[in-house]
Amino acid sequence: MTPAELAAALSLPGRVAIPWTDPACDPARPVTLHCYRGCRATPDSPVVLVQHGMGRNGDEYRDFWVPAADRHGLLVVATTFAKADWPEAEHYNNGLVLDGQGRVRPRGAWAYAIPLRVFAALRDAGVTRRPRAHLFGHSAGGQFGHRLLSTQPHDLLEAVTVGNPGWYSLPVLDAPFPAGLGGIGLGDAEVERLLAYPMTILAGDRDTETSGPSLPSQPEAVAQGPHRFARAHAYLAAGRAEAARRGVACNWRLVPVAGIGHDGAAMSRVCAALWFEGRLIDAGEAGAAAQGAL
Template sequence: MIDVDAIARALAASGRSATRLVDPLHGKPIMLQAYRAAAYTADAPVVIVQHGMGRNGDEYRDFWIEAADRHGLLILAPTFANKTHPGAEPYNNGGVLDGAGEATPREGWAYHLPARVFAAVQAAGVTRRRQAFLFGHSAGSQFAHRMASLTDRSPFCAIGCGNAGWYSLPLLDQPFPAGLGGLGLTDAALEAWLAYPLLILAGTADVQRSGPSLPSNPEAVAQGPHRFARAHNFLRVAREEAARRGVPCHWRIESVPGIGHDGDAMSKVCAAIWFEGAQPDAARMAALAGKVAL
């Protein structure tokens, strides 16, 4: 297990913390960036946040401080450094495949780290919650939805994915990471994934058609010209696959007006949906989009 004593020490007091952790099954270190609100108690919500390609877990932690202080939250941002997890394969794609395209041992996948961190926080007595919220943006959104499709979702009461560059479609006839084929996923497991209440967040201004952070591999381009289109395609494919199988699809998408590829704004929108019941009002949304000062 991840060092429970280190977790207990790091999260004992309110404010920011940064703790180096190693999960014995994964074998590589991560940095846990965290923020404990002054009003946080062990019965309050815990939010796990997955950073983008900048590997800036400290910034993503800070994006959630406003919501943490308002709602008494504990924010945990497991951070995968480029030095230990270089490129998309070990982070966005979880280290699921090796250099030859063969599946690696499941217990070593990076996708298990959020649940293992949360289990250590539970063991340390920092939380009595049985489940955490999990939000990922950009590369972290790729991480989050693939994690949710391939690992145990029971540690999480809600999963939100914002502005992913592309998606692993819920199809068993397409190999991972374009689809979910080739990893031993069963029909029952796929149908349970379609039934999970996944929240997809898509900024209406996230429509750049090129750039260093927009995946341009053929499988990604086939999903749409930009991130906003790819998010809607992801939901469309899920609904069509569920209909074909005669099973429910409980995924939903929230189009976020005026917001582009902005991890700060999307974090605040997700926090509002989860803890206030809806996206921010028009004035607040305009401020998040940089149109007016607030």
């Protein structure tokens, strides 16, 4: 898609689905940009990059952000990795870092680079003049989001919040990816850059399922805790321990969210209120449901 075509597709307020191919990653694996331009959005408005869960429902995750987009004049872009082209966790959650034989692919070909290249294309097209974007990911998208922050440059990122990931890549080099960050070409500089970034981890205090098809159950995941709420605390503790070992700061924060379980819609509203209103809303205001989107 040319810059002019991208600008035309996003020239009016409302929803639009834009097919997108990233040649640097894998041209045989397209994605879809499910976008919403708020009614008051301008090229100087914040851009929110959204990463969906294992349901690959980027259109729904985009829609979770529509009220905030209209209220605050946002441009929302949910880069959607469809099951047909990105079928397994290795392709989406784990970023296509390794090929089918377990070999490390070139870093520029990792799927984690795609949302940032989309944002760069939005800038090149004049859709936005913002130098940096906000990034939110929930569930599998939270796995994607914190691994993106772990592996990619931060110069295009204004704020990063992840909600309810099923498990985490610990900020250590002595555990192989995806349990840690070892064996994929990262070094001390990347780990310390990750620890320094003020990432926010949202953890629903009712996200306490200990089994089920969407909860990662490999030994490395179980070692982080019995459920997502515990694993969020374990990840923060691991970050602080690694930072202390290195003699650097860990600037992450964990925000427990009372009354919310594994609910992508509610967590999206919580994140929007934190970013753009500076407040933590309660479960009732967030519209928490008994069963949210993955």
